[in-house]
Amino acid sequence: MSETSVTVLRDLLKANDEAFARSGHLFGLERLARKEADPGSYEALWHILSNLCNTAWETGCKISSSPIAAEGGDALWGLHLPTGEAICISRGITAHPGLLADMIRSFIELGYEENPGFHPGDIFLNNDPHYGGIHGPDFDMAIPIFHGEEVIAWASSVSHVSDCGAVTPGSIGFLNPDCFSDGLCFSMEKVGENDAFHPWYEMRVRSRTRTPDWVMGDSRGQLAGCITIRDRLLEVIEKYGIDLFRDVSHEFVEDSRRYAVRRVQTQTVPGRVRKSQFKDLAMKGKRVLLGKQDVDCLFNLPMDLEIRGDASVHISLRGASGTVPFGENISPTALRSGLLNGYSHIIGFDMFNSGPAAAWELEMPPDGSWANPFGVDFTASSGVAWAPAVMWMSSLYEVFGRLYQCRGFVEEMAAGAGTTMTAEFAGISQNGVYVAGQTLEQASNGSPARGFADGENSAWCIYTPNADFGNAEITELFYPLLFLGRNIEADSSGYGRFRGGLGHTAVWMVHNTPGIDYQCGCAGMRSKIIANHGMYGAYPAWPDRPSYAHHTDMAERIAQQKPLVHGRGDPLVQDIERLEARDLEVDVIAPFVTPEPLVDHDVIVHPISGAQSMGDPLDRDPEAVREDLERGWTRTRTAREIHGVVFREAEGGEPEVDEEATRKIRAEARASRKLRARPFREWWTDERERVRARENMDPAVLVMWRTSMKLSPGYGEELRAFWQLPEDFEF
């Protein structure tokens, strides 16, 4: 860049911010002049630019090495404005465009225009949460795109590598006590120039990750995709002109913001919805790395959404609790990107870019909270980061679902997505090589119950719409596992008039290895407490509790052709309990790492969540319950006790709904509820006494409330006011 233009982008950034603050329109675009004058070219350019990103996806994924990127789709490519805002993205993991946009913005704010400067062919990388990254394994890459001497855009990419060199193998570092254990760190670094990585980039990857070939393969795929975007974009500019590109690319972002605003305006009602949400991290008494980790933690994730009369949306996340000595802390940048992802699923899916992020005002969690840690605790770890934060995305589904429902758009309602835990393995594969990485089980949960229908089974993933768990036979290529089952798990979605999509349970037998660690990491699953209850009287799903058996009698059972383990079975007496084993752990509270490597014939039962349900389970169509029963997706006991549906044997032995008995027990259930019901004031009075006395509260609960109230004084005041507690009350 020339000497005179070294702060061009910083000045532009400032001007853009001022224009938005002044006009309420991104870049001050009160009119979308190009769109109005030539709507055809406008659409054509959108199509062309989006296709650039998908071309990058095609190229990049084919070159990427790890099953996570190529089979699971945990990667993404994007095109950005010079100041970082995403213009359009490829398919893939949509939790990241916001992060990539903020990373580019940070380059500019950090003065990189001056030092090291931006040059054609430069490659920048970040995976450091302190500077806007999410967690170690997510490598965010960007390259500047020049037209003459001017940066006219950026191409970006993210890929989730299988191992990032953290203190424990793999990519879900929930055990990391601090950032020093998060692994290989690229802090907003220039890692290459002239379209090639610096030699020391690969040297660091080789010396500091456990699966360097996969990591480098992913890096090559990322870069190839970015170069594809750049080269093709320059062809487009040559054809359509730089002015048209410059204008429409800004208009696309503003147009997308307007789309999100218009959806709110036309499909919701003004109002305020508050959603309480909690997630726990039960680690006391488990294998941990440092003494301070022998503790249970509880996260507070309150969400306060207000839509005002002018359709402006205000989301407050104040009240978040304090940091934890594990990898579950998250940077505000990543959180904002995650919420943009959630927003796109319910509000802004038409043109996926940075626009909808400007359609709401976001009050971030307070400094020092687990979701904004570094101002107070600079060494906090973000090894897994998404774990509790995805619950906030799910909350977003629910709060908007309520406001859609108020306007009658039941088709747009969603009860909250299923979120689940990862299965990660580290050890020797069946081919005799070292592997560390995840299976793809967690990438396909149930989708939420809708306002008019059940959710879909194994068809949605909150962090990527590319929800898919791939094929078992492909997983077996990489890990020393033999699938014994991968069926839909009955009753895994909670219970309601419309149930969430069901999850599934993977059952593996360890096979052909001298030993492998099984790490059941967390990415939003339920541990001891139940998060995400469902909407409008639905009952929540049961927690995902894996089980495993170490040193088993599987070999003898196989030889004798006895029944094996192919699913979870009846939750009261599970199938795995039929095994003889030296260590048999049933319904283990995740997250955890097996105390010692698992060996051949060990068995793992790994459940994956269904999504949330909607409405009173007593209102569920009895015929829908019967169909679920026929498909093995519910049990007679559930049908009777929760849905109030009674069956009798029809001709041919098939169960059919006994309508009269069903009516009767449903009436009884409703009457019983009334008997248990109490006036709110009475309940509140009793409960207040318990709160005031801090009665029967686990230390994790006390710490959570204490830190929430301290870090967000306004939230603390509201809490005290609700319970009418003294002004100096603390937990």
Place this chain on the structure above:
Amino acid sequence: MPRYLVACDAGGTMTDVIVVDEEGRSVIGKAPTSPADESVGYMESLHEALDSMGLDGHVREFGAAVETAIYTGTSMLNTVINMSGYRTGLLVTRGFEDIIAQGRGSQTFIGAQWSEITHMQYRKHRVPLVPRKLARGVTERIDLFGQVVIPLYEHEVEQGVRELLLDEEVEAIAIVFLQSFTNDVHEQRAAEIARQVMAEVEREVVLELSSEVAPTTREVSRANATVIQAYASDPARKQLFRIEEELRKIGYAHSLKTVLGYGGVTNIRYPRLFEAAMSGPVGGLMGARYLAEVIGEENLVCSDVGGTSFDAGAITAGVLPIDREPGFQGMYVNVPMLGITSIGAGTGTYIRLDPQTQRIKLGPDSAGGTPGPVFMETGNRIPTINDANLLLGVLNEHNYLGGKVHVNKEASYEAFEREISRPLGLDVYQAAETCLELLNVMMREHLVRSLMVGHDLRDYVLLGYGGAGPLHLLGYAGDHPWKAVITVPHAGAFSAWGGACMDYSHRRHRSVQVLLPPELRGADKRAALQPVVTAWRSLESDLLEELQGEGFAREQISLHPSAYIRYYGQLEDVEVASPVRDLGSDAEIDQLLQAFEALYARMYTLAARPAAATFHITEVCVVAQVATVKPVLRAHELAAPEPEPDARKGQRPVFQRGQWQEAEIWRMESLRPGNEIEGLAVVEASNTTLFVPPEWRFRIDAHDIYWLERKDA
């Protein structure tokens, strides 16, 4: 009477039949597709063609003179869409009983646009062909090396089959065990037990094994393929027998042939008929390859514009692209199919404005033939692409479908004004032209960004066909640097014509797992490759047995082995036509690996080859072919560049580049090889319209192929 070949392409809307004589002359007939009994549409279309040939009074002589009759179409598809197949039970590895009902998440968005994919409310699994109730688990496991880890629990097989036959009264049973493609011993034994049970209970049903139907990795896709074969093959075959029966009535003496999804013709009695499930767009690609030989080109991009979709495929170095796991009716299937990619963009594509942002949205849904464009006045009030074509004067209101359909241009105008132009503040004609240009961009981008990743357009000839191909070809050809742009006068029935251009062919795949690290040399390397050679020989033996069983002599059959290779760690592999038949020497091995590296470098020029490459061979394939008689593209004597006077129909105003311009209108049937036409022009035929914008011209070569060139080239 000369000998004839009859080929049919039954689409979702129309059934085209092409009759080709032994000199390569062809005539086309068209009739509405008749899904309930496809023989109706077939015969109606055939009679129209015979009428054009003046043979309607000599049907029986004609029938006796037909040497080959071929069907390409939707009989299998319709069986799946209408859920009218056999009641099918599934015997599956225990723990995978939900494999069909659960499928994979990605099956819920096959073919969807990105905005639909991100909008979770649209998620929907298809109705499973095998409900869970009809699935029975069997304890067994074979590992990825083909080793038996858990022996088959035979008593569970017996019980499962008994229940399916007696309690569930199934008409077919599919057997799908994990990793059975590496070792089929459990599936074979289960089938043996199933047959015993069938004999005992005196009920024989269709029995299909995944290791026979689709012996390749990815169990969900293999299960889907096996179930489709069990569920739909026999019912679809009945439709084909109906067509054959009707042909026999007019004197046809041979068996009806059908087209396989990977491009090849087979007898309708072929056991793995599911391979014909996706044969619809195949004819076009096969015709294109034949055309490529005639014009001496090895790289061709084939583009087919229909009423609902835009299909495209690329032939590179004369090799047809193969997709081994295509999406089909909400399922991935391990069925090799020609690599054809589609977007929802055709002449029936709806044009709307987004209510939130007033953005123009094309499709992806379509009015198709029913209810059709607004101008047909059959209930649709939303403007379509063909309404735009009509308004702009590109389509002749008196010649739509050969003048058989009444057209109300006013209705199109009103709809466009109401729905599009007034809200946008545009003139109706400007708005219509804008929408057409947007469609062209979508098609162009589909070709350039999706299909041609890693390829240089300057090496490729773009061929347009389909009923609306010539209408939009030059729009989506745009100013991209194609080597050449061509079309043919029989573009409207090109797929049917292509069906007549295929060899008799069968194709078999098998998964293998072979790793070749750089340090592996000599005898060790040859030993490591033994599974590839063994699989080739085994597949060759199967194919020879099949084809010889169908009456072909060994010397008629040619065998073509290939291998799917990648660098270890990557998940995408490349089909490499093997230059050698054996891998018994280092030189032969080097030839195969060098062929892979050359192809890889050509496809992914941006990807650096790993420094120390470990090669990973994942699958092998053998194609067995028998050459057949094909239509001949005759070389004609060239006429003068100026067409005969009777070819000129007159002039008509056409809206182009924002203004009305007079276009020359030509009658396609009267144009001759050697003629040259300058744009702005419209060339009309009964089944297609070629639109030539002002900056284009074309000439017709001796083979009646239209070569379209930019005037500024």
